[in-house]
Amino acid sequence: MKKFLKEFKEFALKGNVMDLAIGVIIGAAFGNIVTAFTEDIINPFIAGIGGADFGFRIPIYGGQYILLGDFLTAIINFIIMAFCIFLMMKAVNKLMSIGKKKEEAAPSTKPCPFCKTDIHIEATRCPHCTSVLEEK
Ligand SMILES: [Zn+2]
Incomplete structure (x- = not known):
C-alpha cells in the first residue's frame, strides 16, 4: 500500500x-x-x-x-x-x-562532424575522437 x-x-x-x-x-x-x-x-x-x-x-x-x-x-x-x-x-x-x-x-554545444558527439561550441579539436575541426 x-x-x-x-x-x-x-x-x-x-x-x-x-x-x-x-x-x-x-x-x-x-x-x-x-x-x-x-x-x-x-x-x-x-x-x-x-x-x-x-x-x-x-x-x-x-x-x-x-x-x-x-x-x-x-x-x-x-x-x-x-x-x-x-x-x-x-x-x-x-x-x-x-x-x-x-x-x-545561444547554443553552448555543437556536434562533432566526425564522431557526432556534442562538444563545446568553441572547440577547435574534438575531445572524443581528437579530430581537428575547421572553423566555419
Ligand atoms: Zn569527434
Whole structure:
C-alpha cells in the first residue's frame, strides 16, 4: 500500500498531470462561460433579429418534441468553444516557439562532424575522437 501511494504521488506530481488537471478545470469553467454567453447574449440577439426561434420545438409522435433550439444552442456553443481553443492553441504555440528560438540563439554545444558527439561550441579539436575541426 505504501508503494502504491508513493507511485500515485509520483504520478500526480508529474508536471504533465498537473497541467492536465488545470486544463480540465479551466476548460470546465470556460465551458460554463461560453454556455452562459450563448444562452444569455447570442440567443436573444438572434431571436431579436427574427431569425431562429430558440424555443422552437418540432412535435413528433407520442407527444414528444425535438428540441431544435437546444440542439442549435449546443452547436453554437461548440463552434465558439472550438474557435476560442484554436486561438488559445495558436497563442500557446507562438509562446513556445519564442522560447525555442531563444534556446537556439545561444547554443553552448555543437556536434562533432566526425564522431557526432556534442562538444563545446568553441572547440577547435574534438575531445572524443581528437579530430581537428575547421572553423566555419
Ligand atoms: Zn569527434
